[in-house]
Amino acid sequence: MELITTPHLESPDDFYEALIETHRDLDNAASHALNARLVLLLANHIGSLNVLQQAMQAARGGVR
Amino acid sequence: MQLTDLAARKGGDVDYQKLVFDYTRHPDQDATTPIRRPVVVVGAGPVGLALAIDLAQREIPVVLLDNDNTLSTGSRAICFAKRTLEIFDRLGCGDRMVDKGVSWNVGKVFFKNEQVYNFDLLPEVGHARPAFINLQQYYVEGYLAERAAQLPLIDLRWKNKVAGVEQHGDHVTLTVETPDGNYRIEADYVAACDGGRSTMRQLMGQESKGQIFRDRFLIADVKMDYDGPAERWFWFDPAFHPNQSVLLHRQPDGVWRIDFQLGWDANPDEEKKPENIIPRVKALLAHSAMKDADFELEWASVYTFACLRMDRFRHGRVIFAGDSAHGVSPFGARGANSGVQDAENLAWKLAAIMNKQANDALLDTYADEREYAADENIRNSTRATDFITPKSDISRLFRDAVLELSKSQPFARTLVNSGRLSVPATLHGSTLNTPDAEPFAGRMVPGAAAADAPVVRTDGTSSWLLRELGTGFTALIAQSPDNDELARSIRSAVAVPVKVLRVATGSQTTLVDVVDVQGLVTQRYDMRPGTVYLFRPDQHVCARWRNPTVNQVKGAIQRALAVV
Numbered sequence: 001m002e003l004i005t006t007p008h009l010e011s012p013d014d015f016y017e018a019l020i021e022t023h024r025d026l027d028n029a030a031s032h033a034l035n036a037r038l039v040l041l042l043a044n045h046i047g048s049l050n051v052l053q054q055a056m057q058a059a060r061g062g063v064r
Numbered sequence: 065m066q067l068t069d070l071a072a073r074k075g076g077d078v079d080y081q082k083l084v085f086d087y088t089r090h091p092d093q094d095a096t097t098p099i100r101r102p103v104v105v106v107g108a109g110p111v112g113l114a115l116a117i118d119l120a121q122r123e124i125p126v127v128l129l130d131n132d133n134t135l136s137t138g139s140r141a142i143c144f145a146k147r148t149l150e151i152f153d154r155l156g157c158g159d160r161m162v163d164k165g166v167s168w169n170v171g172k173v174f175f176k177n178e179q180v181y182n183f184d185l186l187p188e189v190g191h192a193r194p195a196f197i198n199l200q201q202y203y204v205e206g207y208l209a210e211r212a213a214q215l216p217l218i219d220l221r222w223k224n225k226v227a228g229v230e231q232h233g234d235h236v237t238l239t240v241e242t243p244d245g246n247y248r249i250e251a252d253y254v255a256a257c258d259g260g261r262s263t264m265r266q267l268m269g270q271e272s273k274g275q276i277f278r279d280r281f282l283i284a285d286v287k288m289d290y291d292g293p294a295e296r297w298f299w300f301d302p303a304f305h306p307n308q309s310v311l312l313h314r315q316p317d318g319v320w321r322i323d324f325q326l327g328w329d330a331n332p333d334e335e336k337k338p339e340n341i342i343p344r345v346k347a348l349l350a351h352s353a354m355k356d357a358d359f360e361l362e363w364a365s366v367y368t369f370a371c372l373r374m375d376r377f378r379h380g381r382v383i384f385a386g387d388s389a390h391g392v393s394p395f396g397a398r399g400a401n402s403g404v405q406d407a408e409n410l411a412w413k414l415a416a417i418m419n420k421q422a423n424d425a426l427l428d429t430y431a432d433e434r435e436y437a438a439d440e441n442i443r444n445s446t447r448a449t450d451f452i453t454p455k456s457d458i459s460r461l462f463r464d465a466v467l468e469l470s471k472s473q474p475f476a477r478t479l480v481n482s483g484r485l486s487v488p489a490t491l492h493g494s495t496l497n498t499p500d501a502e503p504f505a506g507r508m509v510p511g512a513a514a515a516d517a518p519v520v521r522t523d524g525t526s527s528w529l530l531r532e533l534g535t536g537f538t539a540l541i542a543q544s545p546d547n548d549e550l551a552r553s554i555r556s557a558v559a560v561p562v563k564v565l566r567v568a569t570g571s572q573t574t575l576v577d578v579v580d581v582q583g584l585v586t587q588r589y590d591m592r593p594g595t596v597y598l599f600r601p602d603q604h605v606c607a608r609w610r611n612p613t614v615n616q617v618k619g620a621i622q623r624a625l626a627v628v
Contacts (some may be wrong), residue, residue: 005473012478013447016462020450023458031458058473 003054067220070206071213080206085133087223093247098237101127102418104251106226106238107258110141110201111386111403113208115255117155118411120217122535124418127249128218129240131225131263135209138363139285139321140201141400142313145486147513148401149193150530150603151408157211158193161204165197166314168294173480175300175467181477185485190584191516192528195485196397198294198315200285204400229254229267231380253414253427254382257407262388268379272391274372275446278328279453281394282335284364286320286345290357297352298482300452300467304347309452311482312348319362322348323394325453332366369393371442371449377406378431385410390438395448395483398441405488406434412536412601421560422625429496429626437489444484451481488513491604498598498607498620505590514603517584519567522577529585532578534563536601537621541566542586544593544611548575553614558621569593600624 009015022038023031043052066086070078092099103119105112108130116126144152144161152158172182187195212218227246228239236254240247256264265272294314301307308325315321324344326335334340341364349355373390377383386403410430416422454460469476491497491511498510508515517529533540539554539562541547551564568576569586580586589597594611598620607620622628 005475007475007478009475009478013444013481013484016451016466016479016481017447019462020456020459023456026458028457058469061472 001048001051003051003058005058067209067213070210078206080135080202081137083135083206085222087133087243088221089242089244090219090221092249093242093244095247098248098250100235100250100252101125102252103127103255103414104129104236104238104249104253105255105257106264107131107256107262107386107388108205108209108220108222109136109257109259109386109403110204110208110400111407112255112257113205113212114151114155114404115257115385115407115411116218116220117157117208117211117215118408119415120212120215121155122411122415122419123217124415125217126219127251128212128220129224129226129238130220130222131258133222135205136201138201138365139283139315139319141204141397142198142200142315142321143196143397143401143486144199144204145196145397145401145488146191146193147486147488148404149197150516151404152207153193153531154408154535154603155208155211156214157207160207160210161199162193162197164203164207164316165199166294166316167194167197168296168314170293171296171298173298173300173467173470173482174302175464175470177303178471180467180471181480183477190518190582192518192530193516198313198321200315200319201400203316226258226263226267229264229382231382236381252381252418255410255414256382256384256388257386257403258388260387260391262384264382265374265384265388268382270374270379272372272374272389274370274391274442276370276372277368277393277449277453280326280328280330280332280335280366280368282324282326282330282341282344282364282366284322284324284341284345285315285362286322286359287318287362288320288354288357288359289318290320290354292353300463300482302348302351304351305344309482310348312352320359326366330366335366336364338364367394369449371446373435373438373442376431377434377438378427383410383427383430385434389434390442392441392445393449394445395452396441396445397483397486398445401486402437402441405437408602409434416560416601416625422627426626429494433489433491433494433496436491436493440489448481448483452483496600496606496624496626498623500608502610504608506588508589508597508605508608510605510607512605514599514605515588517580517588518582519578519585520581522579526581527578529578530603532565533599533603534561534565534601536561536563537624538563538565538599539617540585540589540597540599542591542593542595543568543576547594550596550612550614550617554617557614558618560621560625562617562621567591598624 116128169185225241227241230237297312299310311323313321385406566576568579598607606624
């Protein structure tokens with residue numbers, strides 16, 4: 001299966017607000033840890049190693 | 065000059081920012097006991113003017129008080145959205161706005177030194193009006209004032225400043241300050257359209273509460289000799305203005321509007337000085353296609369903003385509309401647009417009460433509906449503000465990640481939020497709606513502002529659905545073998561005026577008023593033969609059926625007037 005990179009979120013603005021809200025009042029270390037847990041949860045939900053590897057590559061591509 | 069002089073000058077080049085209107089002593093000021101007027105509107109900005117025009121068109125006399133005697137200066141509210149333009153059409157000044165305004169479809173988004181993507185709004189076809197236009201607020205006020213000047217039922221009193229408010233059981237008494245001293249005037253209802261720093265709100269001891277953003281923005285209106293395309297350019301964290309955002313928009317007359325985010329620590333008095341603004345503009349131009357363009361500074365202002373609203377928009381016989389009732393951040397153009405939409409919601413309800421078609425309870429639904437709309441507008445503008453000016457390190461981290469990804473990942477572009485298109489609130493759950501009893505597809509649910517569509521009249525002339533709707537209620541009936549009888553019985557059985565608009569959705573074009581020439585009425589409203597939509601006087605859907613009886617239509621009208 002291909003990684004979906006076209007718009008797929010059912011409600012982008014609601015999602016983004018909820019994402020930022022999840023971090024409210026956390027310091028940077030706590031936010032960092034939250035992000036790690038969030039990645040792991042979503043990875044498990046996706047399941048496919050192939051898709052996850054494509055996502056990791058795409059994200060890594062953003063590193064300068 | 066007098067307001068009526070303005071009507072006479074219509075068509076010429078008028079510098080609306082320089083107009084000064086004369087204070088004229090009104091006979092009410094000499095009355096020994098205060099004169100009672102049906103409606104007094106406080107504030108002759110876009111909201112107060114729109115409300116006064118709408119009421120006058122509905123045969124309700126209006127006294128419009130303004131504490132000043134000039135129109136707006138500077139561009140201020142510059143984006144006027146489709147629904148607002150449709151309201152201006154109804155108020156008789158839509159063409160002037162759209163003819164003068166600048167339409168754009170292409171937006172470019174920059175992050176640091178590069179363009180990350182661009183978008184083309186590709187507006188949906190089959191609407192009389194574009195998604196929005198850019199137009200300086202002084203033109204909007206000028207065109208509304210010209211329209212008001214044509215309506216003898218509008219009594220506009222310049223340099224009349226409200227200094228006192230007393231609520232009584234069946235009226236309000238206002239104390240008004242003028243250059244000739246104070247006078248008192250009574251009104252059945254008062255509409256407070258006097259802006260974000262509303263005197264009416266203060267006099268009544270009310271507050272508008274919410275989130276204040278610790279940020280400052282510089283607006284510069286720059287007249288530039290550059291004939292580039294009308295596009296919207298938004299920079300996040302550009303090299304020429306690091307860590308902040310910049311927005312560039314084209315307006316009529318070769319004027320470009322630039323908004324520079326400055327941060328909370330900026331000194332507004334210093335930033336307003338031309339010697340500090342000009343280098344900022346030059347730095348921006350140096351990074352754009354207009355790098356050699358000559359420009360001059362027309363107007364500048366430094367602003368802060370807040371997203372806030374009053375708990376209730378109605379206080380007895382005083383009703384708040386526009387910025388006096390709610391404030392939004394400028395991103396997404398929901399300030400003036402929502403204010404004009406408030407005015408249109410209020411106008412027909414006040415008129416129905418004055419004309420004894422409804423009682424005072426209908427005004428409570430103005431508050432309910434527009435408070436709901438204000439929450440939606442505040443939510444949208446807060447989200448844009450949070451994206452543009454992240455409030456925490458993590459928020460900034462995600463924002464920058466979205467922008468970085470948006471270069472290559474189409475999905476990320478849906479998360480970039482530099483202000484969402486201003487659209488009218490769909491009044492879900494309004495008590496004036498008759499809930500659907502049958503399934504319908506599409507967006508025209510009860511509470512939605514009517515979508516436009518091209519139609520052809522039976523004489524062969526082209527028109528638009530919205531222009532064929534009546535000034536009161538309208539029943540839009542899709543042609544079927546029995547609709548002639550229904551059309552006749554609606555006209556005779558309902559106490560309030562209802563326009564019956566029979567639309568041919570197929571090939572048979574007898575016994576109809578308009579033909580759905582491109583099939584877009586059928587598509588947008590999920591019409592089938594016999595389908596009936598009921599529109600309120602403000603062109604919102606309030607009920608729909610597949611094959612209603614006249615009593616169902618009658619009941620829905622009563623419900624929409626809050627008389628059930």
